[in-house]
Amino acid sequence: MDQYSARRYIVTALVLLVVLVYLIRLLYLQVIDSTYKLSAENNSKRIEILYPSRGLMYDRKGQLLVYNQAAYDLMIAPYELKEFDTIELCQILNIDKESLITGIKKAYNPKHRRDPFLKQISPETFALLKEKLYKYSGFYLRSRTLRKYNREIGSHLLGYVGEVSEEMIGNNPYYEMGDYIGISGLEKAYETQLRGEKGMNYFLVDVHNKIKGPYQNGRFDKDAVVGKNVVCTIDADLQEYGEKLMKNYSGSIVAIEPSTGEILTLISTPSYNPSLLVGRPRTLNYNKLKNDTLEPLFNRAIMARYPPGSIFKLVNALVALQEKDVTYNTQYYCDMGYYARGIKVACHNHDSPLNLPQAIQHSCNAYFCNVFRSIMEDRDFKSVAEAFNNWRDHVLTFGFGNRLNTDLPNELNGFIPQASYYDRYYGQNHWNALTILSMAIGQGELLITPVQMANMACVMANRGYYYIPHTVKQIQELDTIDSKFLEKHFTSIDTGFFNTVIEGMELAVNGGAGSTARIARISDIIVCGKTGTAENPHGEDHSVFIAFAPKDNPKIALSVYVEHGKWGASYAAPIASLMIEKYLTGEISNSRKWIENRMLNDNLLNKK
Amino acid sequence: MTRRTNILLNADWLTIIIYLVFVLFGWMNIFAANYNEQYKNIFDLNQRYGMQLIWILASFVLAVFVFVIDSKFYSFFANLLYGITILFLIFVILVGREVHGARSWVSIGGFNLQPSEFAKFTTGLVIAKYLTTIDVKISRLKSILVLFGFIMLPAVLIILQPDVGSAMIYFAFILVLFREGLPGMVLLLAAAISILFLSTLMYPKIFIIITLIILAAIIFYFLNKKAKYLFWGIIIFLIAYIGFFLLNKYNYFNSTTLVRILLTLVVSSAVYVIFAIRRSIQHVLLILLFLFVLIGFIFSVDYVFHQVLQPHQQTRVNILLGKESDPLGYGYNVNQSKIAIGSGGFTGKGFLNGTQTKFDFVPEQSTDFIFCTIGEEWGFWGAGLVILLFGGLLVRLIYLAERQRSAFSRIYGYGVFSILFFHFIINIGMTIGLLPVIGIPLPFFSYGGSSLLGFTLLLFIFIKLDASRLSVLR
Numbered sequence A: 001m002d003q004y005s006a007r008r009y010i011v012t013a014l015v016l017l018v019v020l021v022y023l024i025r026l027l028y029l030q031v032i033d034s035t036y037k038l039s040a041e042n043n044s045k046r047i048e049i050l051y052p053s054r055g056l057m058y059d060r061k062g063q064l065l066v067y068n069q070a071a072y073d074l075m076i077a078p079y080e081l082k083e084f085d086t087i088e089l090c091q092i093l094n095i096d097k098e099s100l101i102t103g104i105k106k107a108y109n110p111k112h113r114r115d116p117f118l119k120q121i122s123p124e125t126f127a128l129l130k131e132k133l134y135k136y137s138g139f140y141l142r143s144r145t146l147r148k149y150n151r152e153i154g155s156h157l158l159g160y161v162g163e164v165s166e167e168m169i170g171n172n173p174y175y176e177m178g179d180y181i182g183i184s185g186l187e188k189a190y191e192t193q194l195r196g197e198k199g200m201n202y203f204l205v206d207v208h209n210k211i212k213g214p215y216q217n218g219r220f221d222k223d224a225v226v227g228k229n230v231v232c233t234i235d236a237d238l239q240e241y242g243e244k245l246m247k248n249y250s251g252s253i254v255a256i257e258p259s260t261g262e263i264l265t266l267i268s269t270p271s272y273n274p275s276l277l278v279g280r281p282r283t284l285n286y287n288k289l290k291n292d293t294l295e296p297l298f299n300r301a302i303m304a305r306y307p308p309g310s311i312f313k314l315v316n317a318l319v320a321l322q323e324k325d326v327t328y329n330t331q332y333y334c335d336m337g338y339y340a341r342g343i344k345v346a347c348h349n350h351d352s353p354l355n356l357p358q359a360i361q362h363s364c365n366a367y368f369c370n371v372f373r374s375i376m377e378d379r380d381f382k383s384v385a386e387a388f389n390n391w392r393d394h395v396l397t398f399g400f401g402n403r404l405n406t407d408l409p410n411e412l413n414g415f416i417p418q419a420s421y422y423d424r425y426y427g428q429n430h431w432n433a434l435t436i437l438s439m440a441i442g443q444g445e446l447l448i449t450p451v452q453m454a455n456m457a458c459v460m461a462n463r464g465y466y467y468i469p470h471t472v473k474q475i476q477e478l479d480t481i482d483s484k485f486l487e488k489h490f491t492s493i494d495t496g497f498f499n500t501v502i503e504g505m506e507l508a509v510n511g512g513a514g515s516t517a518r519i520a521r522i523s524d525i526i527v528c529g530k531t532g533t534a535e536n537p538h539g540e541d542h543s544v545f546i547a548f549a550p551k552d553n554p555k556i557a558l559s560v561y562v563e564h565g566k567w568g569a570s571y572a573a574p575i576a577s578l579m580i581e582k583y584l585t586g587e588i589s590n591s592r593k594w595i596e597n598r599m600l601n602d603n604l605l606n607k608k
Numbered sequence B: 001m002t003r004r005t006n007i008l009l010n011a012d013w014l015t016i017i018i019y020l021v022f023v024l025f026g027w028m029n030i031f032a033a034n035y036n037e038q039y040k041n042i043f044d045l046n047q048r049y050g051m052q053l054i055w056i057l058a059s060f061v062l063a064v065f066v067f068v069i070d071s072k073f074y075s076f077f078a079n080l081l082y083g084i085t086i087l088f089l090i091f092v093i094l095v096g097r098e099v100h101g102a103r104s105w106v107s108i109g110g111f112n113l114q115p116s117e118f119a120k121f122t123t124g125l126v127i128a129k130y131l132t133t134i135d136v137k138i139s140r141l142k143s144i145l146v147l148f149g150f151i152m153l154p155a156v157l158i159i160l161q162p163d164v165g166s167a168m169i170y171f172a173f174i175l176v177l178f179r180e181g182l183p184g185m186v187l188l189l190a191a192a193i194s195i196l197f198l199s200t201l202m203y204p205k206i207f208i209i210i211t212l213i214i215l216a217a218i219i220f221y222f223l224n225k226k227a228k229y230l231f232w233g234i235i236i237f238l239i240a241y242i243g244f245f246l247l248n249k250y251n252y253f254n255s256t257t258l259v260r261i262l263l264t265l266v267v268s269s270a271v272y273v274i275f276a277i278r279r280s281i282q283h284v285l286l287i288l289l290f291l292f293v294l295i296g297f298i299f300s301v302d303y304v305f306h307q308v309l310q311p312h313q314q315t316r317v318n319i320l321l322g323k324e325s326d327p328l329g330y331g332y333n334v335n336q337s338k339i340a341i342g343s344g345g346f347t348g349k350g351f352l353n354g355t356q357t358k359f360d361f362v363p364e365q366s367t368d369f370i371f372c373t374i375g376e377e378w379g380f381w382g383a384g385l386v387i388l389l390f391g392g393l394l395v396r397l398i399y400l401a402e403r404q405r406s407a408f409s410r411i412y413g414y415g416v417f418s419i420l421f422f423h424f425i426i427n428i429g430m431t432i433g434l435l436p437v438i439g440i441p442l443p444f445f446s447y448g449g450s451s452l453l454g455f456t457l458l459l460f461i462f463i464k465l466d467a468s469r470l471s472v473l474r
């Protein structure tokens, strides 16, 4: 027809090309790539999260320890922002325009539809903002609860709550950015019970985030479940008293009810006010505490691995009795110390010879060096190493060397070496009882945590068994606590042998002149105890004391560890006795007030 | 048999059926896009879908009207119709109603109309009329200039509204001219200029200009095959550049690198032209002419982009080119559009079950982004079918145009095809994220009286011309 009519094919080819390209693109968008489907879900569905209030905490007598206070976060949904009066908003929030803009810019994250813009705004700001919020499309208020404390006690025990980290979110899908989670102490241990369950309301929303109605008629909606209240085993009054006594010392008190394993007090000093780690100033305060050289964040009660010192003589005595290496009446001489093959372990001036209870009363080093040798050189065993491992097996049954598995997070294990440890160090058969003699008096490689020492006091009190120490007595709506806390753990020592050792512990406190722990004596109450002085190569020795009382039907067993307190009798024993008296009688008798005053007024923290 | 039935029998019913399917399916989707619990009645005149029904009925009346009028009317009054729409376009700039920052509406008898929608078919008519005038040949420069004038006049007036998107559609007529004999080089050149256009927006000017100079040198070498000539050219260029460089360094004549390169090019070109004339070297003038034209083009694109385009249009282009990331701003529209279409999957969510379009996540979901509703609720098979049907309609229009005895009908047919093709490319390309967001409607689907009436006129005039093709004398 005309010379260019063939060009129709070029034009037709263009059409077909475009159709083909668009079909492929459409296939890709709609069928192959699934990312857009997910985005669509998030686009039109708004989840309103209902935050339950966190469970409350009570002490064993029902006193409220931890409760909640309402707080609000100002949330920002950057994709819903509209123009607004920045000056007014800055005034309400008391921020400058620059931080407003950087805050908004920061929120632009395709992964998060909403981000906290300003956390835990003050009640005044909240009141102001609530009325004006309608002007600021894209800003929301989210209600949260903050922890409040009735008394400034138990910071290590109770722990604190903070925002979940990215890592925690990765491990547990329950949590979302900005959620709170227990980070330490009971808050962490009982997180699932305390937090309750978040509720959710699903809405269909339009692009202006206007709610168009419930999503699928509320089929997926869920009410929030309020967190369960927790009754702790702690005696708040005793805890407070103990913290008062310890405030000038670095160390720990752990007191346990022996008949149940319930922890009555758990003190680690230096401590901090639990309110410091709540709300907006938490990060700032946390960093301050973290950098404090006194390590107030370090929970010594369950994490400090100390040499036990002379309190360990009790364990050695029990093992020797069980292995028939000594008896009640076995006597050893002491001439101001123990001497053998060039080794000297010094002792102090006391009567000689002594039997076993008397040796405990005077804490005779020579006696217990002999006891330890008799254990290690027992003819029943082919080698020292074998005897040593047998000894170790006994020792482990007291709860040493491994975590006790209390309900407190971050508990450490302590250390009881194996024979192979010395084989590696000295070579097989190249070591003997004398090589490791320092363990006879609780030194050397032995490391024990304060809670393990308190547990040992329980073993003594119970004449041979313990319950795993724990801090929770009851959880709301639950019949029972974890069954592992209701189970008796027996040591490998026959009950009868404990009477010998307890007689020594009774004498140590109540045996009159020459008794190492006379200062812990309380009239009308028979306290059984044992002092310890843990050698410290880095400074003044540590003061250690374990005790239980009364002797019959004991109500309290405890360990006190005062760093750099020198003798067991100088700080640990008096503090322990005050704790016992306070717990059993409710007050300190006038005759013993001077001890209380001395403990309250002395100060080892500033010495060092 | 009367002449009337003859016309109806001869009408291309395939095209009419596709038209009806589009219009009614479009209406359903406008209903779906605006549907909510409160307004369930598709005939509710207070809602867009109710209004669209009125426009559809009006379009049918208009289509019948087009059929009743004698086919010679359109060729006879082409110039007059064109003139009237031009007057309306001028009128609208002066006293039009401003909507979304553009003066593009006039009120006629209570209805608001956009003259730019009607200028498309009158421009198609006037091109067809002019090209069939004796003495007009597309090979003649004068004819081409007149044709470009016809096309540019409404385009420029629409840019002044300002509505750049609608103006861009007038580029479609280059396809008509191509079919009628415009050299293929021009089409290639148009493609090359498009690439240059995009590069200008994406890269620094100096980089593009240097690339162009190097390209010119390479082409020059391949045309002459003499390294000696190229060598001298490079030497002259370098000497001139060093001169300007030193002038700048010693503060005799301060200049930026871009200015230095341009001045160097001008000076060295002048010197080389004299050299070339003496040695009678071929192709120098032509290549230099092209080079300067293209550099001029770069600067005018730059000017248009920064001075003529609205800031939001600049942003849209920048986002598409990957120069800006702005999830809330204009990238948001494209993203939401892709989400809506993508969420439809293969089978779609079902009629009225779309969540993305229904809840306003997609902007302009019943006008420019109507394809999202189709994609979301009808899935790949529905949206794919629409694309196939559009392809079918376009190919059918080519076929119809080619079977015309009269050149006027053929050229107008190609005009109809080109306009619809460009709308199809730009609108759907935009919703599926392949092209920038340019706010133009999807023919027959999008909500809007002017566009529906305009497209109906555009299409039915051609159907009428086609139906009466046998009565036209050769």
Ligand SMILES: [Zn+2]
Residues within 6 Å of the ligand: A334, A335, A336, A337, A347, A348, A350, A363, A364, A365, A366, A367
């Ligand atoms: Zn001694």
